Amino acid sequence: MAETATVRPLPADEVTAWDLEADVVVIGFGIAGVCAAIEARRAGADVLVLERTGGWGGAAAMSGGFIYLGGGTALQRTLGFEDTAENMEKFLTAALGPGVDEAKIHDYCQGSVEHFDWLVAQGVPFKEEFWGEPGYEPPGDQGLMYSGGENAAPFNAIADPAPRGHLARTRDKKLGEKGGGYMLMEPLAHQAEELGVRHEYDVRLRRLVVEDSGRVAGVVATRYGKPLHVRAARGVVLATGSFAYNHEMVERFAPRIHGRPTATVEEHDGIGIRVAQALGAELAHMDATEVALVADPQVVVRGILVNGRGQRFVTEDTYAGRMGQAVLLDQENQAYLIIDEAALEAAFESQSSLAFLRTAPTWVAETVAELESEMKLPERALQSTIELYNHHAAQGEDPFLGKKREWVKPIGTPLGAYDLRGYTGGFTLGGLRTDLDSRVLxxxxxxxxxxxxxxxxxxxxxxxxxxxxxxxxDGSFYGRRAGVSAAEGK
Ligand SMILES: Cc1cc2nc3c(=O)[nH]c(=O)nc-3n(C[C@H](O)[C@H](O)[C@H](O)COP(=O)(O)OP(=O)(O)OC[C@H]3O[C@@H](n4cnc5c(N)ncnc54)[C@H](O)[C@@H]3O)c2cc1C
Known part of the structure; x- marks a missing residue:
């Protein structure tokens, strides 16, 4: 069997010569890897980053660039928002659960203000402007927005709402190209280079190298198919991304998003998880997934989302990713958006980063009964939903799901429906279980x-x-920790 055709660890005494050596070897030059490299170098280690592609960036450089931070960051305060670490912790514990790692959430919230300052000190720019409308991202280069449903039910009753989606300032924003994620990665990669972090591109991790004692001593990688043995005197940092593109693993652990990877890159093939598993590493929340609903939140908020039975199930003014999870995980990926003509016109006049999704509804009708029949829903399914919704909406209320008064309006006619069945996709959130020092457990x-x-x-x-x-x-926050811990041999 070829030396690189297995994920089993290679005993260190079988390595005859090391091709490359460093104190700390970081695998992957995305957000976690670059932060690990910077901090390991600052802690006095000689650092080598191995990256599978031809340059730094990973999914991070293609991303929208939201970084979830709060507790009273300088940007929050400048823009007039009050927040505390305790308030942020309340929200995250409720919104990211069930089953969150409470110690990690506490630690993350306590360190959030310092982490924002650190990013700024590395040269990451944030524009002091708030975007307050529904959306996945701001349409321009605004630096702060609500990005998790903090100001919507049920969370607005659990913690005081505060926007925590911090965005690196973009230049000539184009979707999928040099967005906030690129503007986050560029200064960090530049900083790593300034500090003397070394890198090798087109080098792909295959296995870990392990001493008799069980200590990880390096990695086996390949470059253009040829094996490379890389020694790590103090530690190896795995920063290779998720398993969203490993179809077999997704089928096994997170089958609902099988065949629908989005907001991820093909290099996220789960290799880092597998090489550590082969050493006995513990895993956590392998079924957890981010799920996006492919629809413009400015349109969704002005209508009602119903499931395959014509019933509402989630408030339409919440974070679109929460709606996506509700559709995929709770409603068998069945959803329709119902909206009347006047609301649709208002939505089309609003600003959005997703205006390109603004197409005509799948069905249009003069009456709800007619729409219901065109959608082939059971008789009175949609009619009873809209009748009940309108009954309360006439008073500006939504007693079932708690949509905010400003968005609650009776659905009139003519109206239409968008067929959103199957309009979801996402990436995996589960992986290796680590402690607060980013040590793999x-x-x-x-x-x-x-x-x-x-x-x-x-x-x-x-x-x-x-x-x-x-x-x-958390990639940048615990990437920093990983770098320090590896350099100090914690
Ligand atoms: C379009 C889009 C929008 C997104 N928007 C957001 C957002 O706004 N906010 C947010 O928090 N997240 C967002 N995400 C998700 C986010 O980008 C990723 O979850 C995040 O980058 C993960 O960080 P990471 O360091 O684990 O992986 P990455 O940043 O992808 O870095 C991993 C690196 O490891 C390398 N690698 C993989 N395998 C190997 C190997 N075998 N050997 C060597 N190197 C290897 C990869 O090539 C890559 O460079 C978005 C993603 C996309 C694609």
Missing amino acids: HVSGEPIPGLYAAGRVTSGICAGGYASGCSLG
């Missing part, structure tokens, strides 16, 4: 010596739910 609960991890190769602050910015947030 063995199934016994003890750290695996010499092995650290951060980013979507790990289970971070999300367990069940999600808020935009949590991936770049």
Whole structure:
């Protein structure tokens, strides 16, 4: 069998010569990897980053660039929003559960203000402007918005709403190209280079190298198919991303998003998880997924979302990712958006980063009964939903799902429906179980010596739910920790 055709660890005494050496070897040059590299270098280590593609960036550089931070960051305060670490913790515990790692959430919230200052100190720019309308992202380069349903039911009754989606300032914003994620990664990659972090591109992790004692001593990688043995004197940091593109793993652990990977990249093939599993690493929340609903929130908020039986199930003024999860995980991926003509016209006049999704409804009708029949819903299914919704909406209320008064309006006629069945996709959130020092934990609960991890190769602050910015947030936060821990040999 070829030396690189297995994920089983290679015994260190079988390595005859090391091709490359460093104190700390970071695998993956995305958000977690770059932050690990910077901090390991600052802690005095000689750092080498191995990256599978031809340059730094990963999914992070293609991303929208939300970083979930709060507790009273300088940007929140400048823009007039009050927040505390305790308030943020209340929200995240409720919104990212059930089953969150409480110690991690507490730690993350306590360190959030300092982490924002650190990003700014590395040269990441944030524009002091708030975007307050529904959307996945602001239409321009605004630096702050609600990104997790903080100001919508049920969370607005659990914690004081505060916007925590911090966005690196963009230049000439174009979707999928040099967005906030690129503007986050560029200064960080530049900083790593300035500090003397070394890198090798087109080098792909295959296996870990392990000493008799169980300590991780390096990795086996390949470059253009040829094996490379890389020694890590102090530690290896895994920062290779999620398993969203490993179809077999997705089928096994998170089958509902099988065949629908979005907001991810093909390099997220789960290798970091597998090489650590082969050493006895513990996993957490492998079924957790981010799920996006492919629809413009400015349109959704002005209508009602119904399931395959014509019933409402989620408030339409919440975070679109929460709606996506509700559709895919609770409603068998069946959803329709019902909206009347006047509301649709108002939506089309609003600003959005997703205006390109503004097409004509799938069905239009003069009456609700006619629409219901065109959609082939059971007789009176939609009619009773709209009758009940309108009854309360006439008073500006939504007693069932708690949609905010400003968005509650009776559905009039003529009206239409968008067929959103199957309009979801996402990425995986589960992975290696790590402690607050980003040490990879063995199934016994003890750290695996010499092995650290951060980013979507790990289970971070999300367990069940999600808020935009949590991936770049915990990836950068625990990436830094991983770098320090590896350099100090914790
Ligand atoms: C369009 C889009 C929008 C998004 N928007 C947001 C957002 O606004 N906020 C947010 O928090 N998240 C967002 N995400 C998700 C976020 O980008 C990722 O979850 C995040 O980048 C994960 O960080 P990471 O460091 O684990 O992975 P990455 O940033 O992807 O870095 C992993 C790196 O490891 C490399 N690698 C993989 N395998 C190997 C190997 N075998 N050997 C060597 N190197 C390897 C990869 O090539 C990559 O460079 C978005 C993603 C996309 C694609």
